[in-house]
Each structure stands twice: as C-alpha cells, then as structure tokens.
Amino acid sequence: MRTIETKVEYEVINNRIEDLLKIVDNETAVGDKNFIELDLLCDLVVEYEKAKEPIKPPTLIEVMKLRMYERRLNQKLLSELLGVSTSRVSEYLTGKSEPPLKIARDISLKLDIDPEIVLGV
Helix, strand or coil: CCCCCCHHHHHHHHHHHHHHHHHCCCCCCCCCHHHHHHHHHHHHHHHHHHHHCCCCCCCHHHHHHHHHHHCCCCHHHHHHHHCCCHHHHHHHHHCCCCCCHHHHHHHHHHHCCCHHHHHCC
C-alpha cells in the first residue's frame, strides 16, 4: 500500500479529508465511494503521523497544571492537598526540583495522574 512521503502530500490529503468530511456523515453508507476514500485517506494520515510526527507523552508538569486547572486548584490548595509548602509546589511546577517518591505517589493518587507519567517512564 502506498504511504505519504512528503509534507506536501500530507497537507494535500488533509485538505481532501476536510472536503470529504463535508460530504460524509453518520448516515453515509459504508460502501459509499466518499466514505471509502475518507477511510483510506485517514489511515494514510494516521500512519504518516505515527512515523513523522509522533505524539509525545505529556510531562508531569503539563499534567499537574492540567489537573490544577480541572480541579480549580491554585498552588496553595495543591500544597495543602500534598502536605508540602507552596514554594515546593512551585519548584515542582517549574521543573526546578522533582518530587520525592512519597510525594510522587501522593501526586499520582490525589491528582489521578498515571504513575508512569509521574515517574517519567
């Protein structure tokens, strides 16, 4: 099967996908030529993105900030939740220091963050 080789091909195919998305909807038959074309082009784009533009896992800092936003926590509230000083939380959020294992465990459990992200693996 053919693959996308260049950024130009990638962009052209993405534009075609945008056009097809205006035509194909949930009511479109699986055997419809536009549905089939859309399906094939999406598969090509997925393979290209896996090879050329892989999505990197988020960092602990990114996920902590996201969880803080989602739970409406500021640094003071987070420090109380974790039982550390606000300056220590600030160091974690800026990357100046990494949390020790006990705090890392609390971050994982209390903020519902995957342990692999917390440990950086």
